Amino acid sequence: MQLEITVNGKHLERKVDGDQRLIDFLREELGFTGVKEGCGVGECGACTVLIDGESVLSCLTRVAQVDGKEVLTVEGLAEGEDLHPVQQAFVETGGVQCGFCTPGFIMVAVELLERNPDPSREEIREWIEGNICRCTGYVKIVDAIELAAERMRTEGEKVGT
Amino acid sequence: MAFELLVPEDEEALFSLMEEKDYRLLAGGTDLYVQMEKDLLSPDRVIDITEVMAEPKIEEKKEKISILATATFQEIAESLLINRYFPVLAQSALAVGATQLRNMATIGGNICNASPSADSLIALYLLNPELVLKSSSRERQIALEDFITGPGETELFRGEYLKSLEISKISEDFSHYFEKVGRRNALDISVCTMGYILKEEDGIIEELRLAYGAVAPTVIRATSVEEYLEGKRLNQENVAEAKKLVKSEISPISDIRGSAEYREKVAARLVEKIGNNTDSSQ
Known part of the structure; x- marks a missing residue:
């Protein structure tokens, strides 16, 4: 599928498998390795990202579900050298x-x-x-x-x- | 394992996707994906129904409150309508998972998974919602207790989806209570859950609805306890008798979260909470 998504303020269009886990897309395709995988089944919170401002678990979300949405990871918080x-x-x-x-x-x-x-x-x-x-x-x-x-x-x- | 994940934008597209293949419907994914991860389910096609639903998710309709199946537990826990009319439902929604899970998990998912330990089902068994089920050819309504037939088993037919729940408003004289006993406060599946709504007049119980979870194949209403206590006072003798009746209503099993004996003790002990916390919603 053709995915349109905004990650850390940057608009992206990518051809992806809709069933790919959001955590894998963020880490492996985009290099945002600040998103961590602890348990992989929604019990530890290490993979938390914000989607349209709400915290969700990226290990239990697939990319087709975030089409057209805004994703924020820890990498998107700082402004230049200034930490959030x-x-x-x-x-x-x-x-x-x-x-x-x-x-x-x-x-x-x-x-x-x-x-x-x-x-x-x-x-x-x-x-x-x-x-x-x-x-x-x-x-x-x-x-x-x-x-x-x-x-x-x-x-x-x-x-x- | 690979599967096809589809996100239809309207009902028509949803119904046509449900005509073929082995599919599962997806709302929040917090249970479905975990089951797929553990190889308990392996559908060829997963259909996300969240885009099909129109806003608002929670709406007042004269004598009823209508809740869309895709309402998340965070939305339910924070809803002014739910907190006003059904505090026990707001309390049980707040007991689900943790912040991130509540942002994702939906009430429709909790109903269709039909887990005997689902937190929100305790509140729903007390409130008797009518479920609105839709397929391409018809819309029907069914009472929650008739819809859930066993652990993970429901009356949802192929080609049908759960659209919404309609809950009749109840008297504001009821006090509401929900309690979850587990090993950890967050993200835990319960050992035993209990909830009640209670109306008292001068210390005498006028109406009691009492539900238990995780101690039988489905969430249950402890009707013999309700009938026994109605018209009585909550004195030591009556509570002791009610505890015995609870044990006859439940059929707990032993699993990794607790033994059957422990669950039975907890369930009986929770009877003591009736009336002791007459306004836990405040």
Whole structure:
């Protein structure tokens, strides 16, 4: 099939197999290897990307389903050398350890802050409950999202694209 | 394994695609793709029905609320109409998976998969929706309890798709409750789920609807418990009797999530929640 899609702000037209997994298309065809495969069956959240602003699992999505839509991966967040506030906060608080789960957490956090600029710690914990991290114990991740939220509120920066 | 994934844009195209080949209908994909990944299903053709549906997904129609099959659990959990009229449905939607899963998974998918542990089915068994099924030649309505016939088994015919659910509004005097017992809060399949809607007058139960999941081949209504408790007070003696009745209603199995004995204990214990949390929706 002929796929028309916008990935990280760039409009693309490609001939693809409609049943290809979105994660494979993003990683192997486009080189966005920030999209990670953990479990492959929707239990770990590592492959989270935003489609039209909503977090979805790219391991359980096939490319024919995203025809005409906008996909955002972790690679599309920074503006030049400036990291997105959520990325910057993960770096500063120690929310990243081995880093494998990080892109998934960042994408779901970006969605949260777009919808709720001032979440409580409990609301943050609930929103990220579909993402698994085996290093941090989650405390630093919640700290990072809290810090990003605070900075984005005070700086009035816009989340996402 | 390779398959043909098609995304028809209208009903006519959908019906013609359903005329041939071994197909499965796709909405969110959170269950279908997992089953295909595990080789439990291997259809030649997968048909995405989401483009066929017109907005709005959740609509008030006089005495009823109509929900399109492709409404996602996030949309249901956040819907003002659902939170106002059917808090138990909003609560059960929020128990599904986690954020990303709720953005993808649909209520129609949950119904057609007919899993005995499907979270939203608890609420739906309490609310008795009529399902609207459409094929190229006719549209019919069927009650949810008649539609689901066993684990993973439904009355959906070849060439038919589930279009929407119509739920009659219920009295705002009901209190609503949903509880999921599992090993992990997110993304877990339950060991036992329970939900009820309850109307009390001066401490006496006027009407009770009680449903259980993951303890029988389908979600069930514990009708003997409902009948026993109606007209009574929730005192120790009545609750003890209700616990015994629950055990006679269920037929749990042992699997990797829990033993039959454990499930039976949990199911009986959950009876104690009736009336203790009269407004968990707030």
